[in-house]
Amino acid sequence: MHDIITLPGLGGSGDNHWQTLWERADARFTRFRPASWDQPELDDWEQALARAVARCARPPVLVAHSLACLLVAHWAARFPSAIAGALLVAVPDPDGGHFPAEAVAFKPVPRRALRFPALIIASTNDPYGALEVTRRRAQDWQSGLIVPGALGHINAASGLGDWPQGRALLDAFRAGLPR
Numbered sequence: 001m002h003d004i005i006t007l008p009g010l011g012g013s014g015d016n017h018w019q020t021l022w023e024r025a026d027a028r029f030t031r032f033r034p035a036s037w038d039q040p041e042l043d044d045w046e047q048a049l050a051r052a053v054a055r056c057a058r059p060p061v062l063v064a065h066s067l068a069c070l071l072v073a074h075w076a077a078r079f080p081s082a083i084a085g086a087l088l089v090a091v092p093d094p095d096g097g098h099f100p101a102e103a104v105a106f107k108p109v110p111r112r113a114l115r116f117p118a119l120i121i122a123s124t125n126d127p128y129g130a131l132e133v134t135r136r137r138a139q140d141w142q143s144g145l146i147v148p149g150a151l152g153h154i155n156a157a158s159g160l161g162d163w164p165q166g167r168a169l170l171d172a173f174r175a176g177l178p179r
Helices: 018-025 042-054 067-078 101-106 131-141 164-175
Strands: 004-007 029-031 061-065 085-089 118-121 144-146
Touching (some): 018 029, 018 164, 042 067, 042 101, 067 085, 131 144
């Protein structure tokens, strides 16, 4: 079975975010730890991810939310470490009107195909990422795309709790990965 690394977005995932709830419920989940959740620096976040991956006994599955989805694209373009796959939830649009100024270092986003299987989960009403932009990202990254409906930014504010639908999608995605 693969190790699972959660990668929260800007601000980290709070106590009621599905990533935090999944971590509490399953010891296979570990969180990467950048120096700051609130003042993200791309190099620091990349190094934190590299350290988390290096601690895994086998290629891990990444479970990224929001800004961390952009981190995965940047990291994949620079680091050769083996990754089993990545679930990318609520990919933000860095050119959109709601993209936070403190995350400007994550622009521009690499457009090249990811070198590992990936599945993007997108909402039809995400204020941080228009669906048409997310569709282009899925094409660029050669990722699958699932749109389960209007779930906002697919975060704690969306009222999803431990988001059983998302966990089922992760489990199905992981089941299709090489062991």
